[in-house]
Amino acid sequence: MNTTAPPSPYGRGHRALEIASIAFAFGSLVWIACRVIAATHGVGDAIGIAFAALTGYIVSDFLSGFVHWAGDTVGDESTPIFGPNFVRPFRYHHVDPEDITKHDFVETNGNNCIVAAPVLATVLFVMPRTTGVLFYTSVVIACTALFVFCTNQFHKWAHMKSPAGWIRLLQRLGLILSPEHHSIHHSAPRDKYYCITVGWMNPVLERIRFFRLCEAALTRVHPRALRPHPDDRPQKGDDAAIAMPS
Numbered sequence: 170m171n172t173t174a175p176p177s178p179y180g181r182g183h184r185a186l187e188i189a190s191i192a193f194a195f196g197s198l199v200w201i202a203c204r205v206i207a208a209t210h211g212v213g214d215a216i217g218i219a220f221a222a223l224t225g226y227i228v229s230d231f232l233s234g235f236v237h238w239a240g241d242t243v244g245d246e247s248t249p250i251f252g253p254n255f256v257r258p259f260r261y262h263h264v265d266p267e268d269i270t271k272h273d274f275v276e277t278n279g280n281n282c283i284v285a286a287p288v289l290a291t292v293l294f295v296m297p298r299t300t301g302v303l304f305y306t307s308v309v310i311a312c313t314a315l316f317v318f319c320t321n322q323f324h325k326w327a328h329m330k331s332p333a334g335w336i337r338l339l340q341r342l343g344l345i346l347s348p349e350h351h352s353i354h355h356s357a358p359r360d361k362y363y364c365i366t367v368g369w370m371n372p373v374l375e376r377i378r379f380f381r382l383c384e385a386a387l388t389r390v391h392p393r394a395l396r397p398h399p400d401d402r403p404q405k406g407d408d409a410a411i412a413m414p415s
Contacts, residue, residue, distance in 0.1 A: 187279025194282045194318055197289035201311045204296060214300050221305045225312025227369060232313070233320045234364030234371065238380050241359065242395055243387065266355060269325045277321050285314040316366055319345075324365045327351045343367070 209215055240259030248256060262269065269277070288310060296307035323345045326332050332340070340347035346368050353371075354362040362371040363380065374380065387394045 184275060184279070186283060187275050190282035190286045191275065191279060193286050194289060194314070197286075197293055198311070198315055198318075201289070201292060201296065201307075204298065205308060208298060208300050208304060210300075217300065217305055218308055221308035222312045225309045225314075226316050226367065228309065228313045229316035229320060230364045230366040230368065230370045231374075232317060233366045234374060234380075237363040237365055238383065241363070242380075242384065244394065263355070263359060267328055269321075270328050270330075272325065274322075277325050278318060281318050281321055285318050288314045320366045323367070324351075327365070343369075 205218060209218060237259065240256055241263075244256050246257045246260065292307050292311045292314070295303065296311075297304050326336050327340070327346045327348045328351075329336075336345075339345045340349075343350075344367065346365050350362070350368045350371070351365065354365075361375050361380070362368065364370045364374070384395055
């Protein structure tokens with residue numbers, strides 16, 4: 170039986186930090202977008218920016234998977250600091266997959282914006298006004314931060330029973346995480362398809378056994394780092410299914 174407790178509700182101070190981080194992220198992204206537009210002077214620049222944006226999307230998908238794997242796999246709720254603030258929300262999500270759909274915009278996206286804010290601040294400081302290696306690198310990092318910002322929103326939509334038509338269209342086109350794709354992760358033993366921005370990286374990482382290699386390496390360093398141990402993970406029939414939109 171899964172006895173993972175719901176995450177503790179956060180206080181006003183944390184919510185205020187989330188709101189401030191969301192506002193800063195929005196403002197930073199608008200400013201960066203204006204700088205990108207001003208630096209674009211031809212087809213070559215536009216292609217470079219499009220490629221950088223796509224790279225950022227793929228990087229954010231990978232990062233979402235790595236963080237998700239860590240939350241589902243490493244340590245437990247009793248792990249100091251890491252446990253109650255990081256592990257518990259991930260583990261509880263498998264107890265009640267639809268709980269995320271009850272979160273408002275701030276609660277859904279605030280924590281990711283707290284993480285993205287210092288990254289965006291750095292991009293604002295170092296991004297040049299003309300195209301070049303540093304410029305395109307800045308675009309990649311900014312787009313990665315943008316899609317990290319969007320990840321929990323896409324994840325929430327993948328759990329909604331009746332998302333808006335335009336959201337469902339994006340899901341069917343494979344441009345954001347779809348419930349059909351994400352249901353693979355929620356099927357026992359819940360040890361694959363961790364990427365939740367769009368899921369493009371999931372088949373790649375599964376094919377190269379990336380997370381199994383991570384687990385093997387971590388186990389060599391700390392034999393009891395993985396909780397539950399792979400042998401103790403839920404089997405087919407023990408999983409909580411996610412809602413499928415009609």
